[in-house]
Amino acid sequence: MKITIAKTAGFCMGVRRAVELALDASNRTDDPIYTYGPLIHNPQVLNILEEKGISVIKEIPEKGSGTVLVRAHGVPPEDLEKLRTAGFNVIDATCPKVIKVQSIIAKHSRQGYAVIIVGDRVHPEVIGLLGYAGENGYVAENMDALNALPKFDKAIIVAQTTQNKTFFEEVTAWAETLHLNYQVFNTICDSTESRQEDVKNLAEKVDAVVVVGGYESGNTKRLFDIARDAGKHAVHIETEAELDINQLGTPRHIAITAGASTPNWIIKRVYRELENRMMYNRRGFLRWRFFIHRNLLLSNIYLAIGAGCLTYAAAMLQGIEPALSSILVAVLYLLCMHTFNNLIDITSDRYNDPDRATFYQQNRNLLSALTGLFGLGGLLIAYKMGPLFLLLLLCMSFMGIVYIISLVPQSITGGFKPKIRDIPGSKTVLVAMAWGIVTTIVPALDGFGQIRLVTVLIFSWTVSLVLVRTAFFDILDMQGSRIVGKETIPILLGEKKTMGLLKNLAGLMMIVLCIASAVGAVSTLGYLLSICPLSMLMFLSAYERGGIPSGFRQGFLMESHFILAGLLAGLWALI
Ligand code: SF4
Structure with missing residues (x-):
């Protein structure tokens, strides 16, 4: 399936x-924060906002303090004014596309046009739009309501942004036939149109459609109607807990779509639930392959194998005979560091990777003990390699502790506890540096007894590869990071800019390695290993085009780049 x-x-x-x-x-203020009405139509998101101390006000008080967010659907202009007059700091989160409809209505209403809004009269967006039409506003929910309206000398027709496209085409044809003096503005949001188009096309190819989103969400309900009207098994659920696979018949191909107010983490949970059920129903090799892949990834064993491979490749590239002790230090240190991070990140993983959060929650004690053992194992090998290596590893472990714990006395900072992790993007950069040190510097110190120019070059190559890997995972985790207030690189720069940066970095590393090989700074292995950044570049481009399978396979493919480096270096050594 x-x-x-x-x-x-x-x-x-x-x-x-x-x-x-x-x-x-x-995340910025301790002052009370409110939303005027529910921010969006999704109960799970609203619960999280409530957990973050953001509550809903339904009526505007005469006096108030703190911050009020105006929701994406917008509000009538009088309400905006009342909120400000009451003394609130107002953040207008009205969607720019809704603002555009409000402006069309306000302009034409001022010019004496009647305003016909095709939409749901009790929907907050329509209530807000009516406020801009003043006395000249009318709402029509269906053709009967349109026909029942008085005849106007001049009128405009606009659509609620999430209106059904087919119905609005009918309205446009009605105006063009019977009311040539009416101006029609197709204000259906292109995001709604493409979402509806997408589910229509998908429904033709699949056997069943799972629509995920709030039961109050109009656009989610429309997606469900479209899927059902296509004659396919379709279910509308809010969360994975409501998924009844029996309602989907015996599908070989299932599509998941979701409304505009459904967060990624709920879509991921539904995907994982379907994937797990599908695999439990399978027998033999495919089932085993799935569970082995999944557990290798969740336990960080696959990542540790990748670390060993990258250390081997980096040593070969520097012209050093790879030593087992250096490889083991990298494997054990990175296994310890990543497992420890996963253990302290369970809260954000509830949103980013629910499967990982459950895995670490259920095996917390065992994994904590293993983390200690991996760390000790790494230190023991470093000790055997020499005092310099032990000191290096101890310093890095100390940095890891300083990263999460503030060492500055509160008396100096006035109660504020500054930590390195509060520096935006610090985690991604520090993780890449730590990888670079254990995969490149340690083998160089072990092999050469010093850091040479070639080591610096290879260090920048390994750090860049890990930076691309880690920042890519940060992109996947953006929604969860925001919820827990983590400032990762994608949150700082936005997804598009980060993706551009990562692609440029991968491209640059590919070129640098080829040039280094061409001028003899590194061996011809450099040509071969430039395949790794090239493959990352292709992976990122395919991801942008939607060409990478969803679920745990995304992580598996990305982690495989380091194993590829080890395989290429091994192949080169053989030849
Ligand atoms: S559906 Fe369109 S108009 Fe509505 S909030 Fe989303 S982007 Fe804005």
Whole structure:
């Protein structure tokens, strides 16, 4: 059975912006934060906002303090004014596309046009839009309501941004036939259109469609209607707990789509749930392969194998005979560091990678003990290699502790506890540096007894590869990071810019390695190993185009780049 996640599933631009504004505000201030009405139509997101201390006000008090967010659907202009007059600091999270409809209405209403809004009269967006039409506003939910309206000398027709495209085409044809003096503005949001188009196309190819999103969300309900009208088994669920696979018949191919207010982590959970059930029903090799892959990835064993391979490749590239002790130090240190990080990151993993969070929650004691053993094992080998290596590893471990614990006395900082982890993007950079030290510097010190120019070159290569890997995972984890207030590189720069940066870095490393080989700074292995950044570049481009399978396979493919480096170096040594 195959599972495809619709390209358009999940937060639209307006909802993402509203949720980000709310989370950023709560991470920045201790003052009370409110949303005027529910920020979006998704109970799970609203629960998280509540956990973050962001509560909902339904009525505007005469006097108030703190910050109020105006939701993505917008509000009537009088409400905006009342909030400000009451003394609130107002953050207007109205979606820019809704603002555009508000402006069209306000302009034409001022010019004496009647305003017909095709939409759901009780929907907050329509209530907000009506506020801009003043006395001249009318709402029509269906053709009967349109026909029942008085005839106007001049009128405009606009659509609720999440309106059904087919219905609005009918309305446009009605105006063009019967009311040539009416101007029609197709204000359906392109995100809604493409989402509906996407589910229509997917429904033709699959046997069943799972629609994920709030039961109150109009656009989610429409996606469900489209899937069902295509004659396919379709279910509408809010979370993975409601998934009843029996309702989907006996599908060979299932599509998952989600409304504009459904967060990524719920889509991921539904995907994982389907994937797990599908695999439990399988027998033989495929089932075993899935569980082995999954557990290798969750336990960081696959990552540790990659670390060993990268150390081997980096040593060969420097012209050093790879020593088992250097490889073991890298494997054990990185296994310890990543498992420890996963143990302290369970809260954000609840949103980013629910499977990983459950795995670490269920095996917390065993994994904690193993983390200690891996760390001790690494230190013991470093001790055998010499005092310099032990000192290096101890310093790195100390840095790891300083990263999460503030060592500055609170009396100096006035209660504030500064930590390195609070520096935006610090985790990604420090993880890459730690990888670079154990995979490149340690073998160089062991082999040459010093750091040569070639070591610096190879260090920049390994650090760059790990930076691309780690920042890519940060992109996948953006929503969860925002919830827990982690400032990763993608949160700082945005997904597009980060992706551009990573692709440029991978491309640059490919070129640098080829040039280094051409001028004889490194052996011809450099040509072969330039395949790794090239493969990363291709992976990132394929990911942007939606060409990388979802779920744990994304992580598996990305981690495989280090194993590829080891295999290429081994192949080169053989030849
Ligand atoms: S569906 Fe479109 S109009 Fe509505 S919030 Fe999202 S981006 Fe904005």
